[in-house]
Amino acid sequence: MVTLLPAPPARSNVPAAAPTAPAAGTLASAVPGDPRLRVARLTSDAHLAHLDGRGDAGFLQYPSWAVVKEGWRSEGIGWYDANGVVVGSALVLYRKMPKVPYWFAYLPEGPVIDWTDPNPERWLTPLIELLRRRNVFTVRMGPPLAHRRWQAQTVKDAVRHGLKHLDRVTPDEIDPLGATVALRLGDLGWRTSGDGADAQPRYTFELPFENRPLDRIRAGFNQEWKRAITKAGKSGVDITVGGYEDLPAFFELLQVTERRNGFRLGRELPYYERQFRALNTESAGRMKLYLARFEDRLLAAHTLISAGSRVWYQTGASTDHGRGVRPSHALQWRMIQDVHERGVPVYDMRGVSPVIDPDDRLFGVLRWKLGTNGRVVENLGEWEYPVVPALHKAFRAYMSIR
Numbered sequence: 365m366v367t368l369l370p371a372p373p374a375r376s377n378v379p380a381a382a383p384t385a386p387a388a389g390t391l392a393s394a395v396p397g398d399p400r401l402r403v404a405r406l407t408s409d410a411h412l413a414h415l416d417g418r419g420d421a422g423f424l425q426y427p428s429w430a431v432v433k434e435g436w437r438s439e440g441i442g443w444y445d446a447n448g449v450v451v452g453s454a455l456v457l458y459r460k461m462p463k464v465p466y467w468f469a470y471l472p473e474g475p476v477i478d479w480t481d482p483n484p485e486r487w488l489t490p491l492i493e494l495l496r497r498r499n500v501f502t503v504r505m506g507p508p509l510a511h512r513r514w515q516a517q518t519v520k521d522a523v524r525h526g527l528k529h530l531d532r533v534t535p536d537e538i539d540p541l542g543a544t545v546a547l548r549l550g551d552l553g554w555r556t557s558g559d560g561a562d563a564q565p566r567y568t569f570e571l572p573f574e575n576r577p578l579d580r581i582r583a584g585f586n587q588e589w590k591r592a593i594t595k596a597g598k599s600g601v602d603i604t605v606g607g608y609e610d611l612p613a614f615f616e617l618l619q620v621t622e623r624r625n626g627f628r629l630g631r632e633l634p635y636y637e638r639q640f641r642a643l644n645t646e647s648a649g650r651m652k653l654y655l656a657r658f659e660d661r662l663l664a665a666h667t668l669i670s671a672g673s674r675v676w677y678q679t680g681a682s683t684d685h686g687r688g689v690r691p692s693h694a695l696q697w698r699m700i701q702d703v704h705e706r707g708v709p710v711y712d713m714r715g716v717s718p719v720i721d722p723d724d725r726l727f728g729v730l731r732w733k734l735g736t737n738g739r740v741v742e743n744l745g746e747w748e749y750p751v752v753p754a755l756h757k758a759f760r761a762y763m764s765i766r
């Protein structure tokens with residue numbers, strides 16, 4: 365049973381240095397020569413209604429994410445057609461730059477607009493003009509589009525042939541929409557954020573269900589996964605869905621995992637508590653915590669996030685002991701079963717590294733996920749636009765030497 369807590373505080377205001385924004389629903393910022401699309405601030409309810417109506421938006425674009433991102437100001441904005449109907453939306457996060465009255469704006473995995481439109485300028489020009497009035501010097505966005513895909517077997521073959529990075533591997537698919545949008549963004553003056561600069565993972569791993577029954581999905585797993593699931597079942601690993609009160613135990617396991625694997629996410633327990641409260645207050649069950657116990661000891665815990673028709677495995681943690689009963693495989697198999705039962709077409713297992721060198725520790729997570737026989741997706745990544753070119757240039761120079 366997921367525990368719901370009192371509603372989180374209201375989202376932060378837009379940058380204080382900005383002029384007063386239009387009231388919610390007010391039509392503003394017409395595209396030059398095209399009066400059909402206008403931009404104005406959205407109320408939380410209107411923003412949520414648009415996202416739920418589409419059903420394909422990422423959780424980072426939902427109003428609740430503004431509560432999770434402590435230290436940022438935020439607002440929801442909408443694109444309106446000539447009839448005043450909301451046809452696009454975005455969660456915009458703002459961060460103040462020190463010593464100057466300017467702001468950095470960030471749209472994580474957004475905006476949620478019609479990316480198939482052959483003229484993205486009619487969407488992006490009013491966005492830039494709105495942000496210019498907010499005293500924004502640089503805007504970064506992450507178009508929610510795929511660029512290239514590699515099937516699991518393709519990646520395994522590349523590893524066997526000694527290739528070290530996915531850039532050296534011919535993809536099984538180049539997404540035509542993603543490739544076209546990338547060219548159009550470049551023509552409009554947008555540029556990629558650069559290697560390692562993206563805040564969200566550029567490479568992700570997904571398991572498409574493609575209307576396959578569970579037994580066929582499991583049949584596609586490699587022998588390691590099949591044996592692990594069987595071993596966990598025979599050993600009596602118990603899988604349950606926990607609640608808010610279990611987050612401290614999850615965080616303890618996460619610290620163990622970070623030490624064992626040599627990485628640091630940089631998040632403390634209050635971050636996960638805030639996330640759990642905000643997402644589940646917005647929609648009951650949006651964030652779930654799956655727990656694996658063996659002989660009454662907690663061995664592993666994974667978080668799962670749902671929004672519309674999409675589901676993501678976000679964070680996994682496990683102890684150093686009890687790994688022989690394969691609790692993490694058991695957790696994932698239970699999560700896959702639950703997601704499949706909902707009729708979701710794709711299970712998103714989130715970030716992986718494009719490094720495919722078995723001697724590199726970064727390869728470990730990808731190797732584990734490859735066992736499900738899914739695919740690696742290179743997303744379009746994050747793009748920046750210099751609203752104030754001089755300040756943007758100075759900002760990029762500073763980021764390059766940090």
